[in-house]
Amino acid sequence: MSERRSFIRPYGDRLNDGAVQLSFSLPMSLSARSREAAKSIAGRLGLDQIRLVSALDLGNGFSFYILYGTTMVEIDDQAIHLTEVERPLLDFWRINQLLEFELKKRVTVVGATIGTDAHTVGLDAILNAKGFGGESGLERYPQFRVVNLGAQVPPDEVLEAAREQRADVVLVSQVVTQRNAHLENLSLLAEMLEAEGIRQDLLLICGGPYIDSQVALEVGFDAAFGPGTTPLAVASLIVEELLRKAQ
Amino acid sequence: MSERRSFIRPYGDRLNDGAVQLSFSLPMSLSARSREAAKSIAGRLGLDQIRLVSALDLGNGFSFYILYGTTMVEIDDQAIHLTEVERPLLDFWRINQLLEFELKKRVTVVGATIGTDAHTVGLDAILNAKGFGGESGLERYPQFRVVNLGAQVPPDEVLEAAREQRADVVLVSQVVTQRNAHLENLSLLAEMLEAEGIRQDLLLICGGPYIDSQVALEVGFDAAFGPGTTPLAVASLIVEELLRKAQ
Amino acid sequence: MRLPISSEQVRHCRKLAASIAQEVKAEISPLSTVSVERSLLRLVGIEGSNQESVPLVNCFIDQITGQRALEDGALYWLSNTILATGESPQGIAERVGAGSLDLVRLPRQPRRAIEDLCRQIVQDALVTLFGKQRQRREMEESLARAPSPWLYVIVATGNIYDDIEQAKAAAEQGADAVAVIRSTAQSLLDYVPEGITTEGFGGTFATGANYRLMRGALDEVSRRSNRYVRQVNYCSGLCMAEIAALGVLEGLDILVNDALYGILFRDLNMIRTMVDQHFSRYLLGLFDTIIVTGEDNLIKTIDAYEEYSIVLVSQFINEQLAKNAGMREERIGLGHAAELDPALQDSFLKELVQAQLVRQLFPRSPVKFMPPTRYKSGNIFFAHALDTLFNLVSVWTDQAIVLLGMPTEAIHTPYLQDRYLSLESALHVRRAAGSLGRELRFLPNGQGAARARQLLAKTEESLTRISEDGLWNSLASGAFSAIRRTRKGGRGYDGVFRKGQFYQNPFLSREIVRRARRETAAT
Amino acid sequence: MRLPISSEQVRHCRKLAASIAQEVKAEISPLSTVSVERSLLRLVGIEGSNQESVPLVNCFIDQITGQRALEDGALYWLSNTILATGESPQGIAERVGAGSLDLVRLPRQPRRAIEDLCRQIVQDALVTLFGKQRQRREMEESLARAPSPWLYVIVATGNIYDDIEQAKAAAEQGADAVAVIRSTAQSLLDYVPEGITTEGFGGTFATGANYRLMRGALDEVSRRSNRYVRQVNYCSGLCMAEIAALGVLEGLDILVNDALYGILFRDLNMIRTMVDQHFSRYLLGLFDTIIVTGEDNLIKTIDAYEEYSIVLVSQFINEQLAKNAGMREERIGLGHAAELDPALQDSFLKELVQAQLVRQLFPRSPVKFMPPTRYKSGNIFFAHALDTLFNLVSVWTDQAIVLLGMPTEAIHTPYLQDRYLSLESALHVRRAAGSLGRELRFLPNGQGAARARQLLAKTEESLTRISEDGLWNSLASGAFSAIRRTRKGGRGYDGVFRKGQFYQNPFLSREIVRRARRETAAT
């Protein structure tokens, strides 16, 4: 059974029962009042048949709640708007072929994890020869030239490198997102590239486990990749976009 | 720190961040579309800053989602309406004293788990001498006479016993609530007692881990007890209510 | 990772249990029950119900009971009628159901002819069933073998169609066995409901039609995922024998079948239950079906640490009763459970010891280990942690069948995703800790070894007392979880009868069984 | 539950590590760094910052550095100035900070007088600090002892006030140690920020003021709940020595302090780091503070199964470097982590063996065991299952300090409730499996024992190579997680200097320390 119907609701025990599980803490000691508050919050989120199944005191005036409830919300299957594009993946051979014979150039990719972020594993998974998920990284593609600047790179150094290396693509990784640290970094880089007048010569792509595509596009990126991204997905997009730009 | 402020919102990492965790399944195979559907549902539940942190294929055309988001919902601390009453507990000695010298009678309690429900542990916890949570059960109180009918008792047998034993209180337990089995049983009993004209002579109380007090009152009960109830809580309410009725 | 226990003591326990079982067998041999008789009718192919939805097998037995002719048994009357009317068994049953045929009024046919016909009917039925069994085993062998332990999950929506969707999902997620939980208290019904059902309380009715639908669904996933997924249901209650027949007819792989459960937890009559369990096990043994017993129930309401030995006592008795009914140890899945209070000091160690002890006492049994339920609360995270530890004990001590705990045990019958999460944890533990048992040893003088010895001593003591008092008196005196039952009390006693002089049941004949096997092998 | 390994081989590993450490010590003895000098100023009581928010200790060192007078060290110039002006250390620092005092321009006082004053100032400082230490230990002893292992959790809101709320809650929930995670990359700052901070990224800045606030809060819960709750922070990076001083001043109980972390993971200069780690450990040793090392980092980006021995290599080296700095084994909490891929066959057994091996190699170390992080995904339920198994390994192998894993590891820095759930699982496991290690034995010829022997052999091999090449060259050739660093490369090399002929640091004097102890004891 794959897509069953065109209106979709959560399923717990039966089709369309709308069953949902919820949990959160409250800045209140555990009491009858706090339990009531927890149930009210679930109610205000539009849940029905609310069952408060666990209420735990966390100490120091806090408490934690686990609830189940049902929702009437349903999603029209036909009207789902994809922000995450499911692009047809090209293969290694086809990518190199397109670059060599259609785009007719070797593509320079500059990659970096910017700001104070020191997480390199994600970007390396895309760039390093070793790759990710059984796929080779971009370094292994004869038609890509990869310059990996590593971690904790200030945006101005990325700009510098992009200019020096005559980059076709800039790939930035952002993993630390607490207090939206990544948004500041990403916007800053996009603005700097714009201000220096080289933004339009580049594909500007970011990635990381907690990046919201929508927001990334808003701050000026061409594309964003989330958790589980494979090198092939990135390479495919690059080829597609560069060919489109070249036309 | 106990009650901090009068408007209360969920707390994850900071006061008022409104952080909430959510999970549910959908009757769709895992895909970009299904992930989008999951996020839409969270959005329609009024969550902001939605992060879909896990999306798992359950096989057979189903999938499961774990999300975090924030809610703007806040509860006015002053306006919390208590359905669950936090009653001051009397003690063993005081209860017997009130019954002996104020109410001036030994109270007969008839207890049963009704319908096809075979869960006796909950009711026994309240009634049996052994008790629960370190407290003695009602059998241990000299001023209570306990008739425990056990499990799987049809409502008409409860009625019969209540009449025969001249019960002052009827205690019913309902644990199996799937497909609302308990509601049918509870309503039926309340209606039968009414029809037989003995409802007003009795305190009618139910209990069980998934009983919603509000609903229990609606179908005609005087009180309902939830998980973790202790014999003392039940005995206190009985005394209070019987004294109130006697006035 | 063996515990140092005395094999002498183990042998003694087994001997005591054998004598308890032997006494039971002697008493029940001359008896049969309405449920056994109905099961015979089902086995020879009668199915369906009449216009009032009464199953035809019930109509048949009710009619002869009403005429005080039950003592000769179902097969006698069926054969007599066939000889008298030339009709087919199903045709006869339908006429009985419609009220247009009076079985006992027909002239009694020659005894010899009846006997011959009975044997023929039964032999034919057996050939068909052995044939089905062979096909099923062939299918199983054509697929990849399930790793050990088997991961067993339940579905319990009340609606067989929802059950099927969820069972298929569970199978794809890695379940090795799927049980459909029964609608509550089906044990108390003295008939098996008919047809496809979509309403139940806390579970789904066990019916032949529901079995068939589920079987088809599981066969489909099994083939698709190249892993034989076993179908489980409950063979207990007033229809124990009939359910066994249905299980055999519909190709179920595992049946929950306990000799004492109905008596203790459903207040069924003890004689009735003993007769029923004997024949049900005989049948299941014939078709090499696995049974699993329900010792988990024994420690659901008493102190599971102090009184744990009752589990072992019941296992020894269940084992011997099943062996007496002709089952081999490899098919007697004795049950036990991890129900210790998590607040107990060293509860993990204690569970480990108990699990290992059971494994060691019954080395050939496909023992079934059941997860924590009593001390679970609505805290689904902590429940998941508890289950993960349970999974570890299961894998470590090499249990054969593991019923997976659910994070939502204290909340609802499992949701689709609950089963996924349980399987995910169990699959991980099976992969991560598969060799643990081969790598570690118990210290011979540790508290673990002491606990094992203490449990075994207590078990021996109880078995000694029970064998002295006899099983009936022991059930009356509260030897099992302090529940007391009288010999003639409880439901279903009126369905027990002493077999009359014409009584026929060739299923019990070695000769017929041998012939049927030979015939099956030849085709 | 010992693994059968060769104690000869273990001794050899230790000897190799000692020779590696000895060589380092010889090279760094004549050196000091700006961070060490600033730490001396902090120890004698200088605090605060100037109008531009530059810490006064930085103003002081920057001034003498600018005047090329750094080689004589901070205490020389401080004493000289006191003698010349009669002002207090704090007063002097404030004037330096305001730019109204030029230290090097003052006339040089007689060497003997300076030496005497230095010794006096340091002795007084030590007396104060020893006094504080004594009070703290008295408080600890007045409370109930924390059971083993200590459960260690982190708070990381970025805002010290939120951190405090969460730390108090965690303490009430049963945490034995609470660490405030630092704002990312504080290691790279060559100063310690001042004051109370409420903004940070992925953590909260380490400042004296933040330490003090947290200390007060934890003392409050400790008293309230009659359980001494330990305060933890990070002592690493360019201010390693200064943070050690702050830790001692503010009464921290545990500091994360690794000799190689800064070099490998923050690209700090190796000479700078070695000098800083030496003095920081000397100081922490003096006040009997526990350090914990960061070997978890080594296996975060490489194959944690194939390359696990690097953890042991680093532990042996960390141990010897710390002992060279005067620490006793009971205070050197060597770090390790359970980072094997859960997809690996027998991963649980492998983690168990690794954890037991560490425990056995460093029997007196308060080893710190860290949870799975790399292979966690947003599936909080599975993450919780993994952490529960990790908790079991921790308790079973008797680790001393256990950093608890979080169900939301792959999502965010822990929420309030995440910590609760982790503690709940760990508290359960500590209670449920506390005796496990005393009840079980490894088979001498199992795969576990083989793995232990293989790891030890590989460790011996690596240590041999490193002791032949020397630590500097080994760091250059990628011996540690394939990261390569050059001797003069990395941040902070310009802060290293060779001590001049007037250089003073009486904290290193056994004599002064002995006198200060005697004086403290007398009061």
Ligand code: B12
């Ligand atoms: C390994 C790790 C570390 C290592 C990093 C080693 C290294 N060289 O990278 C060390 C130990 C150094 C570390 C340190 C810290 N970490 Co860290 N770390 C992790 C951990 C455990 C795994 C991350 C990882 O390697 N994932 C594997 C890779 C393959 O996945 P990925 O990053 O998602 O990448 C994939 C996709 O996202 C995508 N992708 C990623 N980048 C890009 C870029 C482009 C262009 C494209 C196309 C695709 C793409 O493709 C990749 C392949 O599919 C996570 C927790 C977790 N389990 O996720 C925490 C985590 C990421 N760390 C965290 C934090 C806070 C820190 C610290 C800041 C803590 C502190 N204050 O000290 C420090 C400081 C580091 C710093 N300055 O940034 C938090 C982040 C919280 C948040 N949401 O903001 C996490 C989630 C842990 C937690 N729960 O607190 N960390």
Ligand code: B12
């Ligand atoms: C023990 C148990 C059993 C035992 C019962 C033994 C017995 N003699 O009671 C056995 C094994 C027989 C059993 C069987 C079944 N069970 Co059952 N069982 C449980 C279990 C594990 C614990 C229940 C318990 O004893 N709790 C301890 C007591 C003390 O708590 P309590 O009941 O909440 O009672 C307290 C309060 O609620 C209150 N209270 C309760 N009653 C009353 C009454 C009054 C008047 C008052 C004042 C207070 C009060 O006071 C008590 C003390 O604080 C739960 C799961 C769980 N962990 O909760 C499942 C559970 C309750 N069982 C369940 C089901 C479905 C069944 C079956 C129907 C399954 C089946 N189809 O076969 C069967 C059939 C039984 C039947 N016909 O009802 C479901 C119910 C789902 C639902 N929400 O509808 C549960 C939740 C398991 C699950 N996740 O599926 N079960």
Ligand SMILES: Cc1ncc(COP(=O)(O)O)c(C=O)c1O
């Ligand atoms: C051994 C055994 N048989 C049967 C059942 C369920 O059947 P019923 O509810 O119809 O008694 C159970 C339920 O747990 C059981 O443990």
Ligand SMILES: Cc1ncc(COP(=O)(O)O)c(C=O)c1O
């Ligand atoms: C040993 C060690 N020191 C210090 C830190 C953190 O400090 P920073 O981010 O300032 O380098 C870590 C972080 O994990 C660590 O493992």
